[in-house]
Amino acid sequence: xxxxxxxxxxxxxxxxxxxxxxxxxxxxxxxxxxxxxxxxxxxxxxxxxxxxxxxxxxxxxxxxxxxxxxxxxxxxxxxxxxxxxxxxxxxxxxxxxxxxxxxxxxxxxxxxxxxxxxxxxxx
Amino acid sequence: xxxxxxxxxxxxxxxxxxxxxxxxxxxxxxxxxxxxxxxxxxxxxxxxxxxxxxxxxxxxxxxxxxxxxxxxxxxxxxxxxxxxxxxxxxxxxxxxxxxxxxxxxxxxxxxxxxxxxxxxxxxxxxxxxxxxxxxxxxxxxxxxxxxxxxxxxxxxxxxxxxxxxxxxxxxxxxxxxxxxxxxxxxxxxxxxxxxxxxxxxxxxxxxxxxxxxxxxxxxxxxxxxxxxxxxxxxxxxxxxxxxxxxxxxxxxxxxxxxxxxxxxxxxxxxxxxxxxxxxxxxxxxxxxxxxxxxxxxxxxxxxxxxxxxxxxxxxxxxxxxxxxxxxxxxxxxxxxxxxxxxxxxxxxxxxxxxxxxxxxxxxxxx
Numbered sequence: 001x002x003x004x005x006x007x008x009x010x011x012x013x014x015x016x017x018x019x020x021x022x023x024x025x026x027x028x029x030x031x032x033x034x035x036x037x038x039x040x041x042x043x044x045x046x047x048x049x050x051x052x053x054x055x056x057x058x059x060x061x062x063x064x065x066x067x068x069x070x071x072x073x074x075x076x077x078x079x080x081x082x083x084x085x086x087x088x089x090x091x092x093x094x095x096x097x098x099x100x101x102x103x104x105x106x107x108x109x110x111x112x113x114x115x116x117x118x119x120x121x122x123x
Numbered sequence: 124x125x126x127x128x129x130x131x132x133x134x135x136x137x138x139x140x141x142x143x144x145x146x147x148x149x150x151x152x153x154x155x156x157x158x159x160x161x162x163x164x165x166x167x168x169x170x171x172x173x174x175x176x177x178x179x180x181x182x183x184x185x186x187x188x189x190x191x192x193x194x195x196x197x198x199x200x201x202x203x204x205x206x207x208x209x210x211x212x213x214x215x216x217x218x219x220x221x222x223x224x225x226x227x228x229x230x231x232x233x234x235x236x237x238x239x240x241x242x243x244x245x246x247x248x249x250x251x252x253x254x255x256x257x258x259x260x261x262x263x264x265x266x267x268x269x270x271x272x273x274x275x276x277x278x279x280x281x282x283x284x285x286x287x288x289x290x291x292x293x294x295x296x297x298x299x300x301x302x303x304x305x306x307x308x309x310x311x312x313x314x315x316x317x318x319x320x321x322x323x324x325x326x327x328x329x330x331x332x333x334x335x336x337x338x339x340x341x342x343x344x345x346x347x348x349x350x351x352x353x354x355x356x357x358x359x360x361x362x363x364x365x366x367x368x369x370x371x372x373x374x375x376x377x378x379x380x381x382x383x384x385x386x387x388x389x390x391x392x393x394x395x396x397x398x399x400x401x402x403x404x405x406x407x408x409x410x411x412x413x414x415x416x417x418x419x420x421x422x423x424x425x426x427x428x429x430x431x432x433x434x435x436x437x438x439x440x441x442x443x444x445x446x447x448x449x450x451x452x453x454x455x456x457x458x459x460x461x462x463x464x465x466x467x468x469x470x471x472x473x474x475x476x477x478x479x480x481x482x483x484x485x486x487x488x489x
Contacts, residue, residue: 032346033161035440036415036447038469054469056417058160058440059346080415 004107005116006067011091012110019107020095021067023055026120028090031057037079037086039064039097045071048106053096055086068106070099131177132267132327140342148241150178153344163343164350164442167313168483171273172343173334180243181266181321182250185233186258193227193234196253198370198389200380204229209293209308211378213370214249219391219398220366221373222249224358228295228308235295235306237268237319239360267327272317272351274486275339280307280318283333287318292487301333313348314355314485354441354448356409356480362420363407363436363450371398372452373407374480406458409478410435410449416468417447418475423467424451432457435466441482448482449475 004012009027013020028034039053046052046066053064075097079086085094101107111119128151137144142153152175155163166172184193190202199212209228213221223242228235238246250260271280281288284300287307295308303326311317322330334340349359358364364373369391376399383389384399412418417440424433438449449466457464460479465472 032155033159035161036417038416056440058164058350058442059154061417061419083415 002107003113004067004110005113005119006065006110007119008065008067009120010064010067012067012107014101014107017101017104018073018098019068019070019101020098022095023064023086023090024116025090028087031055031059031062033058034083034086037083037096039075039079040072042072042074045102048103064096066099067110068099068101069103070101072097073100074098129178131175132324133175133177133269133331136328136331137175137342142342142344145345147345148178148239150240152178153342155344155346156342158341160344160346160350161442163341163347166341167273167315167343167347167351168443169274170339170341171271171275171279171317171337172313172347173331173340174270174272174343174348175267175331176270176319177267177324177327178240179268180238180240180246181263181268182236182238182247183230183233183261183263184236184250184254184258185261188255189234189258190229192254192258194383195389196250197225197227198379198383198392198395199227200383201227201234203380203382206231207294207296209295209310213364213375213378214246215370215389215391215395216366217390218366219369219371219394221360221364221368221370222246222366224360224364226308226310230295230297230306241361263321265324266321267324267330268319268321269327269331269334270311270313270317270319271334271340272311272313272315274316276315276317277488279334279337279339280320282337290318292316292489300330303330305330309488312355312357313351314357314481314483315351316486316488350439350442353437353439353450354443354481354483355485356450356482358407358450359437368407368452369395369398369403371395372403372405402455404455405433405452406455407436407450408453408458409460409480409482410438410451410464410466411476411478411482412447412449412466412468413474413476415446416473418449418466418468422449422451424453424457425465425467425472426457427463427465429465429472432464443483448478450480453477
């Protein structure tokens with residue numbers, strides 16, 4: 001199992017060819033109080049960088065961009081009724097979706113935990 | 124080219140309190156503090172919240188006939204203001220469009236005017252260009268301004284300044300608060316009871332610390348200010364109202380007294396009088412999305428046939444309502460509360476309805 005991070009502040013936990021995607025604690029803190037989450041439906045295929053959903057805080061809407069190409073296998077349905085859980089547990093129970101990775105080479109373009117830590121420290 | 128944002132007298136306190144600073148209308152302002160917008164919003168609805176509004180312009184107009192002269196620039200009833208009374212009105216242009224909205228107070232010997240931060244320089248230039256030369260106009264750049272808002276505001280402020288309790292909504296006095304000479308006005312822009320307090324800039328931090336020392340008061344930033352005013356159905360300049368909107372289209376006819384409707388004598392009076400007689404072609408309305416998705420500014424409003432009939436001018440999540448709320452301009456035929464409409468949010472038409480404003484009952488002490 002490996003965890004990767006994107007410059008869009010998403011984490012990607014890979015097991016086999018399935019990846020669980022969420023937003024980082026840093027991103028959740030930056031967004032502030034999250035009040036609405038919407039992820040595209042299971043079955044949808046997308047390329048890296050495509051919009052696959054939206055997170056809205058009280059302040060503003062932020063798009064969720066696909067960290068790698070693939071297909072949505074499952075959306076975390078609990079977020080619909082409890083969007084605030086994204087503030088409380090963004091790197092645990094409040095994952096956004098599971099995807100089937102179609103281009104595993106794209107994972108190598110993402111950061112590891114240390115690189116991401118340095119990335120947000122520089123931001 | 125962007126200039127460095129300006130700082131209010133409270134800037135250092137915002138930083139000390141952990142405020143997240145953003146550039147707003149050319150000013151470095153706190154959008155929220157560590158408690159977060161939801162908590163700050165709730166604090167204002169249930170206890171009291173302190174906002175820095177020092178970025179707004181404070182202006183004194185002195186001289187014989189100042190009230191009559193101001194009436195030539197705004198549709199509000201300014202000559203009818205008794206000493207100690209304040210009134211909400213708008214600067215209008217020749218087309219009836221709104222240049223800014225403002226509060227004018229009769230301070231006894233002079234008019235005390237508070238204008239929006241973003242329009243401040245233009246408003247002052249407008250007044251200097253259009254008010255008679257014998258009037259003196261002074262921009263108070265050495266003053267701070269805070270808004271203490273919420274149901275506990277009276278108890279908090281009266282403990283430091285007993286006179287504050289005797290004010291009714293839209294009344295103003297000069298009084299000391301803990302020995303600091305202030306102008307206290309019972310008004311604000313959250314829908315809650317509360318006060319705006321103007322004080323010398325070099326005492327703004329002292330006074331704010333005293334107010335924040337009260338266990339019922341927490342600091343609140345621009346984020347909560349925006350969600351509070353939206354729920355209260357209050358217009359935000361540059362969004363719900365602008366030079367493209369008349370006071371009638373914006374539902375602000377209540378701010379134009381009968382005498383002024385009849386007599387006119389303000390810029391755009393012909394347009395505004397015609398709209399009062401015939402009704403405007405479009406109106407600012409409340410809009411309640413049915414689902415949980417907030418509709419932000421710029422979202423297209425559709426009728427049930429899918430035709431575009433308007434646009435959202437302010438929208439987001441209403442913490443007290445517990446769901447999304449919005450305001451927007453729609454064709455007059457669709458302005459009736461309860462009408463079913465649709466909102467084009469992220470390319471998807473979603474159900475919504477026209478709603479009565481305000482979303483949260485205003486709680487002023489009249």
